[in-house]
Amino acid sequence: MAGFSWYLSEGFQVIIEKSREAKCSLKDVQLRFLCPDDLEEVRSLCRDWFPIEYPQSWYEDITSSERFFALAAVYKCQIIGLIVAEIKPYLKLNAEDRGILSRWFASKDTLVAYILSLGVARSFRRSGVATMLLDVLIGQLAGPAPRPPHDHRVKAIFLHVLTTNQEAILFYEKRRFRLHSFLPYYYSIKGRCKDGFTYVYYVNGGHAPWGLYDYVKYVAQAAWRGGGLYPWLWAKLRTALTIAWHSESKMTWSATKVMP
Numbered sequence: 306m307a308g309f310s311w312y313l314s315e316g317f318q319v320i321i322e323k324s325r326e327a328k329c330s331l332k333d334v335q336l337r338f339l340c341p342d343d344l345e346e347v348r349s350l351c352r353d354w355f356p357i358e359y360p361q362s363w364y365e366d367i368t369s370s371e372r373f374f375a376l377a378a379v380y381k382c383q384i385i386g387l388i389v390a391e392i393k394p395y396l397k398l399n400a401e402d403r404g405i406l407s408r409w410f411a412s413k414d415t416l417v418a419y420i421l422s423l424g425v426a427r428s429f430r431r432s433g434v435a436t437m438l439l440d441v442l443i444g445q446l447a448g449p450a451p452r453p454p455h456d457h458r459v460k461a462i463f464l465h466v467l468t469t470n471q472e473a474i475l476f477y478e479k480r481r482f483r484l485h486s487f488l489p490y491y492y493s494i495k496g497r498c499k500d501g502f503t504y505v506y507y508v509n510g511g512h513a514p515w516g517l518y519d520y521v522k523y524v525a526q527a528a529w530r531g532g533g534l535y536p537w538l539w540a541k542l543r544t545a546l547t548i549a550w551h552s553e554s555k556m557t558w559s560a561t562k563v564m565p
């Protein structure tokens with residue numbers, strides 16, 4: 306399993322200017338990775354943000370295991386947002402997630418990132434905090450120089466979301482995540498089944514399986530550029546002309562032969 310060990314050695318501060326009516330200036334928000342001491346704070350935030358009850362082992366894992374990219378946004382010593390993601394080999398995904406990439410990527414080298422959790426404290430929402438956290442994740446996986454062990458092998462970043470979670474859906478759509486699939490009864494929340502969506506963001510050249518529209522678009526683009534289609538058409542035309550010319554000369558030659 307791929308790890309995130311290199312992140313843990315880095316303490317850093319990201320400064321991004323934004324804010325029209327922001328609740329805090331992003332200049333004052335620091336980013337750092339979660340550590341075991343954050344467990345209680347993270348648990349109380351997640352209980353407030355998510356309808357799902359996570360087990361204690363999940364909180365222990367995300368605050369201590371190197372398997373997770375668990376980044377917190379901190380304002381005045383308090384965690385106000387966090388993103389938790391995990392890198393997985395594409396071939397080991399559950400059946401319902403295996404269709405997010407084209408079959409060209411079905412190799413043991415292909416990795417994907419799964420966002421387990423992204424949340425921002427209510428009073429700090431719409432200030433760009435989630436955008437900042439997501440940008441760091443994307444930058445690490447698909448920036449100009451993603452570091453080993455992942456290099457450019459992560460081809461998609463994906464997540465599941467309740468179909469009723471409008472604010473999260475609007476957020477991910479604004480960030481150009483694409484709706485990939487509808488998952489009926491995907492969640493069990495307080496004993497009731499709820500539907501989910503899968504959203505995907507493609508990176509490092511990854512793309513969804515092609516449909517008819519994509520093939521038509523490809524041919525149209527090739528024709529527009531003149532690459533691929535024109536040489537093919539020209540080769541066919543040349544063959545046809547050569548055949549026609551030869552059969553013409555053959556006919557003339559046989560006609561000349563029978564002339565007295």
Ligand SMILES: CC(C)(COP(=O)(O)OP(=O)(O)OC[C@H]1O[C@@H](n2cnc3c(N)ncnc32)[C@H](O)[C@@H]1OP(=O)(O)O)[C@@H](O)C(=O)NCCC(=O)NCCS
Pocket residue numbers: 354355422423424425426429430431432433434435436437464465466467470471472473475476477479
């Ligand atoms: C979804 C969530 C993480 C967004 O966090 P945030 O810090 O408020 O998001 P940002 O400020 O970076 O928003 C970026 C853009 O997303 C869109 N957006 C975010 N929240 C929105 C909302 N409630 N309504 C409409 N658009 C929204 C907007 O286009 C926004 O840009 P703008 O503010 O310039 O208009 C936050 O609402 C949250 O924590 N929700 C509860 C937890 C949750 O459901 N997490 C997702 C689980 S999959």
